[in-house]
Amino acid sequence: MLRHSVIWLLRDTTTPQQRIEMLKGLAFLRMECPMVKAGDYGEDIFGGSRTLQEVRPFDRTPIWRREGDGPPSNYDVALHLDFDDWDGHEEYSADQTHAHMSRFNEAASWDELTARVDWYYDGEPPTRHRHVKHVAMFVWADDANESARQRAIDAVQTLVEVPEVESVAVGHNVGTLQSDYDWIMDVQIPDRSSTERLLAGERYAAAMADVAAATKYEWTARLSHMMRRS
Numbered sequence: 179m180l181r182h183s184v185i186w187l188l189r190d191t192t193t194p195q196q197r198i199e200m201l202k203g204l205a206f207l208r209m210e211c212p213m214v215k216a217g218d219y220g221e222d223i224f225g226g227s228r229t230l231q232e233v234r235p236f237d238r239t240p241i242w243r244r245e246g247d248g249p250p251s252n253y254d255v256a257l258h259l260d261f262d263d264w265d266g267h268e269e270y271s272a273d274q275t276h277a278h279m280s281r282f283n284e285a286a287s288w289d290e291l292t293a294r295v296d297w298y299y300d301g302e303p304p305t306r307h308r309h310v311k312h313v314a315m316f317v318w319a320d321d322a323n324e325s326a327r328q329r330a331i332d333a334v335q336t337l338v339e340v341p342e343v344e345s346v347a348v349g350h351n352v353g354t355l356q357s358d359y360d361w362i363m364d365v366q367i368p369d370r371s372s373t374e375r376l377l378a379g380e381r382y383a384a385a386m387a388d389v390a391a392a393t394k395y396e397w398t399a400r401l402s403h404m405m406r407r408s
Contacts, residue, residue: 179215179303180261181349182270183295183313183362185399186287188254190231196286197221197255203279204257205406210275213266216303217259220403223310223370226254244396248386252401253293256313260303264352267296293399295362297349304347307407310367312376314400315359322392333388334363340381342372359399366405373402 188197204219230238230251238250261267270276283289293315305311318327331348338346347364367373376382389395 179299180263180267180352181217181297181299181304182259182261182267183256183297183315183349183364184258185253185256185293185313185315185401186283187227187291187399188287190227192286200255200283200286203282204255207257207259207275207279208407211270211273213261213269213273215260215262215266216305216407217257218305218307218311218405218407219255219257220311220406221255222252222401222403223373224252224402226401227251241396246390246395248390248395249398249400253399254287254401256311256401256403258305258311258313290357291399292357293359294353294355294357295349295351295359296353297351297362299347299349304345304364304366305405305407306344306366307405309344309405310369310373310402311405312365312367312373312400312402313362314398315362316389316393316395317397318360319393326392330389330392331361333385334365337365337376337381337385340376340379342367342376344368370404377402 201219201221208214208217241250244250261270295315334348335346337343344366349362349364351358351360367376
């Protein structure tokens, strides 16, 4: 199966009502686009970029100065849609329902910061309804060699050994957009408290240290959301 993963960073002018309308629209895509076979969507359970907005702009450390510190906040909203193949993905891209929702989402988010990865996976759709998905997208550092890249991927995959983690998947981008990220990690956990323990734990910190060494880590796009089937 081909999975189309997108995560958005909402504008600071986006209202709570617009946020709700965006989530309703993401659910509507699955109902109106028959080429979509499965998927899930949701908003960040830890506040997303709202935590960043509480800091005055001139007091924030800008992304381009954060280097290995990672992004200044989580992203806000995620969508993951599954297709049988690339032809289904292209049919979806041309669908009028998708075009309408894309225009709305562009108005509600910082479109130039939207993160996307199209990736293949084997087996059943990686969605556990109402469990938590922690997803992050990365861009390889220009000087990262194959050994460093493999070390980063291996480090992410070891997170499956954490007792509360249900599954870990790594996907490499096959999309064609210049703005696509290079790869994605998809970690599924039963609930919010388990997610908090994972993200605060030593195993996660060690994995992200290896990832940071091989990526432009300050540009990481990540969030944790409760999976709602789309």
